[in-house]
Amino acid sequence: MVFQIEKDTWLESIMDEYGERLTKLAFNYLKDWNAAEDVVQDVFITCYKHYENIDKITSFKSWIFRITINKSKDVLKSSSIRRVLINSNIFNSLSSKEQSPEIVMIERDENELLSMCVLSLSIKYREVITLYYYEELSIEEISKMLKINVNTIKTRLNRGRAKLKK
Known part of the structure; x- marks a missing residue:
């Protein structure tokens, strides 16, 4: 027991x-x-x-x-x-209570835009971007987890960042 x-x-x-x-x-x-x-x-x-x-x-x-x-x-x-792309603010960060409502709205819009951009990436870029930036895993940890070469992870991170910049 x-x-x-x-x-x-x-x-x-x-x-x-x-x-x-x-x-x-x-x-x-x-x-x-x-x-x-x-x-x-x-x-x-x-x-x-x-x-x-x-x-x-x-x-x-x-x-x-x-x-x-x-x-x-x-x-x-x-x-x-x-798969259906839905409106989501999944990656919104919590805002400080001291910020003005205008700042909060601007940040929320930026976070939603970033979230939607990340979600629009192909799965191979989306998974490494998410694991690296949102879950704060190292490149080596991602490599072991996905069973993919470290250099491939680095390449996907760079290409994913480039796609997000566009």
Whole structure:
């Protein structure tokens, strides 16, 4: 019984810590918030099932991100999903209460524009941009997570930045 309580507490803590970030990551692939939430729920079920092996995982963050990416790609491959670009302000940063409403609106518009531009990139650029800038992973971590050469990650980052500048 104590083991079950520890397991449930652990799951709640990772849900609190990673839930929103994983949903945003999945949304980045799926462009559908409900589908992203379903993927993240499935990720947490996978984590729960692998609780006994958690100490064998060298980087939990990379592991859980990799699961989310793989499950998102699986959903994209399935014939039941059709990607739809929806208006979203997913990457809006929280504004300070001291800013004027005008500044807040300008920043929100800029953040929405940036979010939409990132979401309009092809998946190979979008995933590295998101992991590097929004999840603050290093190029090496991204390389291991996606199982792609470091130089390829650097190239995709540079090309993704160039596309965003346009």
